[in-house]
Amino acid sequence: MKEALVEKYFRAGHLPHLWCPGCGNGTVLGAIVTAIDNRGIDKNDVAFISGIGCSSRSSGYVDFNTANTVHGRALPIATGLKMANPKLNVIVASGDGDCSAIGGNHLIHAARRNVDLTLIVFNNSIYGMTGGQYSPLTPVGSRATTAPYLTIEPAFDILDLARAAGATFTARATSYHVPLLTSVIEKGIAHKGFSVIEAVTACPTNFGRQNKIAAPALMMAWQRDHAVMKAKWDTMTDAEREGKFPVGVLSERNDVKEYTEAYDEIIRRAQGVSA
């Protein structure tokens, strides 16, 4: 990313970050601030709320209204903040474990309510901060410190889950597809309602090493070779889709009222003002 963006959006004195060499989290965070810059949003009008885990440390690095909260529960805090000040652009950073395991209930209910939040799921397929345990997004058959005989649990498709629960915008990209990632985050921020962007990212230290793809370049190549643009994905047979995943904007709908706007109707009703 551009030097000027680092200067503008990253907090002086708080770099270098704590992420390992080859980690994709920095790339994802770079895409987020580039998207915010492209949208031309004032830094004072951005809140960046995270849970706990490697990716959630991102909130400390960026110069917005930021909060590094509790494990899995950034979404309720972000929801309360958005209710207090609906003008804020509220971005939520969460990891695969943070968001789909301990925070799974909050995810589906934020989606159901259609609160205008932009959730970025940094999916590195592993619990990195604690040293490599499997998450609900770890592919079945992977090795983890808590799965020495390989995982037997099928993984969630986090975007299918979010969409089924009511998320009105879902998109996916990877830390290899940086312009695409930036573009879908930008669209997610622009979308009025609950947006979920899955950023597939690499953890060479804790996922790669255990699964014999420790070289960061190999993990990037895996992302390149397994991601398929949505338009092409739609033309593929089930057999062709095997082992691959679609990237791009996967769903968007604008027929559901955004939550804070819907709440304004409650206030009008309570105050006896007819719509």
Added chain:
Amino acid sequence: MADTKVMLMQGNTAVVEGAIAAGVRFYGGYPITPSTEIAEGMAKRLPMVGGKFMQTEDEIAGLGTVIGASLGGLKAMTATSGPGFSLKQEMIGLACNAEVPCVIVDVQRVGPSTGQPTSPSQGDVMQTKWGTHGDHWVIVVSPSSVPECFTLTQRAVALAETYRVPVIMLMDEIVGHMRERIEIPVSYDDVPQVNRARPTCPPEEYLAYRAGESGVPEMADFGSGYRWHVSGLVHDDTGFPKSSGKATMEAENRLRGKIMNHRDEIIQVERHMLDDAEFAIIAFGGAARTAYDAVEMARARGLKVGLLRPITIWPFATHEVRELARSVKGILVHELNCGQYVISVKAAVGGACPVDLYAKYDNESATPEEMLAEIEKAMKGDGLI
């Protein structure tokens, strides 16, 4: 004096009215007996004053939304009972460490676990002090009547805002569900508002956790132009994580100091018939209600008995209890549990006079007759009659 109206009101409803009067404009919570009327009342009342209510997916999210709304600048509150209070503990820790003002009402039921949902108990006394992990300091207050539910909720909000701390309003089923006469202002427009101190310095000079003599840092609303970082990690005055032992000690010392250095402003007790008392009852919340009658009955029998009613439960009223122990010849602590608050009473009294416990944990509050019998038993044991 503003116009007032007289009403027959339930304690839980008086909490709602107290919160609205104090300027609470956000509530996030989950239904649970015997606190549910607070959620129902807030759902109705908040939007009438332009505030917002959310019924969240669980107890944890209830306090999560409250913390978020408070960061956004609103006075915010939740209410719950035992099982929900247990679930909220991690969020209480975040609010302690990040110093996010909020009020948590715990209308106690019998526990542990599901316990007896509709029966009175005071079994959460120690949990309000030690519930979340790690050393931490919160303020806990406990009302004894419906009018006090109204005034003490306002005070709980004021304390939370003043000291940037979670304040727990410790109620019990007796006070929560009881209906009493209450006189409240017709309009809350003139109710004095206590608001957190907000920064006035230029944003570039703002250090989010730099505290002056009060020990309480100024708090900027998210979105007000002061960009700062909230963290549950141990942090220094910048708000950013610091891992040194010195940083941990400094942070703990300030969090303790901002409460304990203001103990005289925070701690309230009611002293009833104590001036000439030889023997004192200590009781709070719903359990204290029995004591007023029991004191009267004891006095009718010529026994010089009085009541010390702690309104602030934590921090503990050490000086007040110690002073009491010097002026009476015996103390009877009455609580609706197996004996929690009495531990701190004994520690404060330190042997200056005998301390007995009248513990009641059979789903019922004591009758004045039962309490009188306990008073006489204790006084006999202490050689006073």
